[in-house]
Amino acid sequence: MGSHIPEISCLEKLLQEIRKNSTMILIGETGCGKTTQIPQLIHEQRLEGKGCIAVTQPRRVAAITIAIRVAAEMNTEIGNIVGYSVRFEDVTSPRTKLKYLTDGMLLREAIVDPLLKKYSVVILDEAHERTVSTDILFGIVKLAQKERIDKNLNPLKVIVMSATMDVDTFRNYFDNCPVIYLEGRAYPVTIYHSKIKQEDYQYAAVCTLFELHRTMPANNDFLVFLTGQEEIEAVMYNIKQIAKEAPGPPLIVCPLYAGLPAAKQLQVWKPTPPGMRKVVLATNIAEASVTIPQIKCVIDTGVVKERTWCTATGAERLRVGACAQAAAWQRAGRAGRTAAGAAYRLFTASDFRARPSHATPEIVRCPLAPTILLLIAAGMEPSNFPLIDSPPSDSINASLTLLKELGAIDSETNIKLTALGKKMASFPIDPKYSKVLLSAPEFNCLDEALSLVAMLSSENIFHTPMHKREEALRIKQKFISPLGDHITLLNVFKAFSKAVLKKLLKCLVSGLFTNCAWVRGAGQGAGRYVTAAGAAASLHPGGALHSTRPPPPAVLYSELLHTRRAYLVTVSAIQPQWLHQLVPDYARRCRANR
Numbered sequence: 001m002g003s004h005i006p007e008i009s010c011l012e013k014l015l016q017e018i019r020k021n022s023t024m025i026l027i028g029e030t031g032c033g034k035t036t037q038i039p040q041l042i043h044e045q046r047l048e049g050k051g052c053i054a055v056t057q058p059r060r061v062a063a064i065t066i067a068i069r070v071a072a073e074m075n076t077e078i079g080n081i082v083g084y085s086v087r088f089e090d091v092t093s094p095r096t097k098l099k100y101l102t103d104g105m106l107l108r109e110a111i112v113d114p115l116l117k118k119y120s121v122v123i124l125d126e127a128h129e130r131t132v133s134t135d136i137l138f139g140i141v142k143l144a145q146k147e148r149i150d151k152n153l154n155p156l157k158v159i160v161m162s163a164t165m166d167v168d169t170f171r172n173y174f175d176n177c178p179v180i181y182l183e184g185r186a187y188p189v190t191i192y193h194s195k196i197k198q199e200d201y202q203y204a205a206v207c208t209l210f211e212l213h214r215t216m217p218a219n220n221d222f223l224v225f226l227t228g229q230e231e232i233e234a235v236m237y238n239i240k241q242i243a244k245e246a247p248g249p250p251l252i253v254c255p256l257y258a259g260l261p262a263a264k265q266l267q268v269w270k271p272t273p274p275g276m277r278k279v280v281l282a283t284n285i286a287e288a289s290v291t292i293p294q295i296k297c298v299i300d301t302g303v304v305k306e307r308t309w310c311t312a313t314g315a316e317r318l319r320v321g322a323c324a325q326a327a328a329w330q331r332a333g334r335a336g337r338t339a340a341g342a343a344y345r346l347f348t349a350s351d352f353r354a355r356p357s358h359a360t361p362e363i364v365r366c367p368l369a370p371t372i373l374l375l376i377a378a379g380m381e382p383s384n385f386p387l388i389d390s391p392p393s394d395s396i397n398a399s400l401t402l403l404k405e406l407g408a409i410d411s412e413t414n415i416k417l418t419a420l421g422k423k424m425a426s427f428p429i430d431p432k433y434s435k436v437l438l439s440a441p442e443f444n445c446l447d448e449a450l451s452l453v454a455m456l457s458s459e460n461i462f463h464t465p466m467h468k469r470e471e472a473l474r475i476k477q478k479f480i481s482p483l484g485d486h487i488t489l490l491n492v493f494k495a496f497s498k499a500v501l502k503k504l505l506k507c508l509v510s511g512l513f514t515n516c517a518w519v520r521g522a523g524q525g526a527g528r529y530v531t532a533a534g535a536a537a538s539l540h541p542g543g544a545l546h547s548t549r550p551p552p553p554a555v556l557y558s559e560l561l562h563t564r565r566a567y568l569v570t571v572s573a574i575q576p577q578w579l580h581q582l583v584p585d586y587a588r589r590c591r592a593n594r
């Protein structure tokens with residue numbers, strides 16, 4: 001166990017319970033050490049035997065940062081005994097015994113092996129979040145436990161963890177399994193509520209931040225919860241403007257949202273230099289599980305952006321609304337992890353009390369076709385599958401009809417995966433998009449479909465910061481296609497690829513600069529070039545640029561071939577100034593020689 005970590009008392013008793021029970025619920029305050037310590041404890045005692053320990057997290061940033069932390073605590077390299085697996089990134093090896101992974105990844109593994117035979121312990125963390133994937137995993141592990149006993153396979157131990165879960169509901173679901181309350185605690189977090197209702201939470205967040213900034217010593221960092229990228233950008237801009245005049249230590253402002261590239265997300269975990277203050281502006285991806293050291297103050301706007309779906313119209317709605325009490329506790333729990341801290345809630349205490357204790361589970365408000373397809377692929381019967389909360393039956397029926405119409409299943413009543421459905425289930429994307437990809441060869445457009453579906457499956461690529469609205473719209477205009485937004489997206493991707501190709505050519509120049517040639521004066525023998533060494537040569541007639549008019553002013557060639565005439569072979573157009581930028585001395589020498 002990490003020595004500086006608040007100690008979980010009664011470890012022996014806890015171990016006994018873990019040994020004794022095949023399923024248990026673990027409740028412990030935020031920061032008490034559930035996520036980082038319990039899996040280590042199990043591994044130290046080798047309770048996993050020949051199998052592995054899986055620890056699921058609803059969010060990839062949590063899975064990655066916690067695995068890195070645990071590897072460091074165990075003095076091992078990440079990817080060795082401790083690893084992580086998130087979509088598009090698997091940092092594990094055959095030696096990995098402790099694997100942190102997103103719930104979505106474990107669900108994907110369950111399609112191939114519904115008994116999860118590789119694992120002897122599965123820890124489902126942050127159970128209160130009730131993501132669709134975690135909800136389905138509850139059912140998968142329950143069924144796997146039973147079937148492994150029936151088939152005389154090694155037993156599967158299941159531990160469900162959270163700081164803020166609805167214990168009765170879970171206990172009922174898991175056949176009255178024992179509930180263990182961990183007594184360890186993190187540092188105290190003082191909670192402050194706003195005295196009056198705040199009309200503008202962004203404004204209130206910025207005011208609170210600067211009020212605290214004035215008085216709090218440097219290196220006491222702040223974490224502000226907001227609802228999305230654009231809001232974060234707007235608040236970041238305002239903070240940076242105000243910080244120019246405001247008293248207090250210099251500020252480093254770091255955004256943290258799902259669409260941010262992973263490397264930029266991890267910047268948040270870089271230690272703040274002495275004498276400065278870090279302000280992290282995050283969506284709810286930083287709400288549970290993560291520890292950002294040095295966060296002393298959490299500013300909670302009390303809102304969240306939630307996606308809901310209407311079965312009748314198929315319309316998805318993004319709505320900003322009040323977060324549940326559990327979310328507010330989790331947010332407060334991000335302070336007080338490495339020292340005492342405080343949470344400033346920008347809503348009143350009575351507002352807090354009026355809120356539901358937990359958010360509506362995702363499975364009740366989201367399109368289900370992707371999940372149902374996964375269940376069928378894992379050999380489960382959607383109508384009998386054990387769920388804590390069943391989605392509305394019209395939502396299930398609508399999804400089955402959609403899967404039938406996509407050609408993934410034979411019929412809505414006698415549900416069997418078709419050959420196409422099997423392929424569709426193997427893509428980690430919405431079945432509507434996997435159908436597009438699988439149809440693309442027929443329409444002879446696979447390359448384009450791949451690029452487009454990749455873009456449609458990720459975050460919005462168009463970013464319109466409030467203070468640069470005009471500029472953003474002007475730039476977007478360049479890519480607009482009269483055929484509509486899909487082709488506009490593709491235009492952006494093509495321009496991006498072109499930009500990468502340009503970089504590749506520049507990179508070639510950095511090594512092959514002695515193989516440059518310049519077109520001779522206009523008019524005389526189009527396509528005639530002179531090399532850096534002064535040789536005259538033409539573009540080879542078999543080359544791609546041979547008939548380009550006017551010929552490129554400068555080229556890079558791979559070979560100077562002498563047959564009856566001198567030819568430049570394997571040639572690309574370059575910009576003459578690249579040479580000056582990349583190899584200035586050589587460029588000057590060439591110019592003098594020419």
Ligand SMILES: Nc1ncnc2c1ncn2[C@@H]1O[C@H](COP(=O)(O)OP(=O)(O)OP(=O)(O)O)[C@@H](O)[C@H]1O
Nearest residue numbers: 030031032033034035036037069163289291293337
């Ligand atoms: N990256 C880190 N840097 C510094 N300390 C850390 C880090 N990660 C964890 N800790 C320490 O370990 C403690 C336990 O963290 P852990 O994530 O295991 O708690 P938890 O009980 O799972 O919390 P939560 O319910 O919020 O997920 C933290 O309170 C903190 O003191």
